[in-house]
Amino acid sequence: MALSHKEIFERYMYAGAITRNPDAIAAMFTDDGVYDSPLVPDGHPLHHLVGRDAIRTGTALYHQQSQPSSQGTMNLERSAYVLHDTTDPDVFMAEIDVAFDQPDGRRTTMSLLQIFRLRDGRIAMLRDYFTEPPSAAPTG
Structure with a gap:
C-alpha cells in the first residue's frame, strides 16, 4: 500500500528533526536519491548529497556539528507545516515553520520550504530550502 504525501513527510520529519x-x-x-540544499554554502554537510551512503554520512555530520541548543529547544506544539500537492502525483511541497523556545524566554521561528520528488514510494530528490542563523550554522 502506497504511503500518502503526509505519511512520507511525517516519517521524514520524525527521522530527521525529531530523532536525528x-x-x-x-x-x-x-538508492540514487539526491538531497540538495541550494541555499547553504559550499562545504555545508547538506549542500548536495547523492546516494543513500552520502545522505547517511551528510546528515550524520550535520547532526554532529549542528548545535540545536544555539537555536533553542524545538517547540512541537508551536511548529507547523502545510503540504501542497502538485499536478504530478510524485511531487509535493512542504512549507515549514519550526518554532524554538530560547533559554532567555524568547521565541524564534525558522521557516523553510522542501520539495519532494518520489519514485516507487521513496524520495528520489529532496530540495531543502533553508538558511541557518549564523550562531546555529555548523562549522567545518
Missing part, C-alpha cells in the same frame, strides 16, 4: 537518525533518513531515499 541518519540511517532512517537514508532509508527513505532511493
Whole structure:
C-alpha cells in the first residue's frame, strides 16, 4: 500500500528533526536519491548529497556539528507545516515553520520550504530550502 504525501513527510520529519537518525533518513531515499540544499554554502554537510551512503554520512555530520541548543529547544506544539500537492502525483511541497523556545524566554521561528520528488514510494530528490542563523550554522 502506497504511503500518502503526509505519511512520507511525517516519517521524514520524525527521522530527521525529531530523532536525528541518519540511517532512517537514508532509508527513505532511493538508492540514487539526491538531497540538495541550494541555499547553504559550499562545504555545508547538506549542500548536495547523492546516494543513500552520502545522505547517511551528510546528515550524520550535520547532526554532529549542528548545535540545536544555539537555536533553542524545538517547540512541537508551536511548529507547523502545510503540504501542497502538485499536478504530478510524485511531487509535493512542504512549507515549514519550526518554532524554538530560547533559554532567555524568547521565541524564534525558522521557516523553510522542501520539495519532494518520489519514485516507487521513496524520495528520489529532496530540495531543502533553508538558511541557518549564523550562531546555529555548523562549522567545518
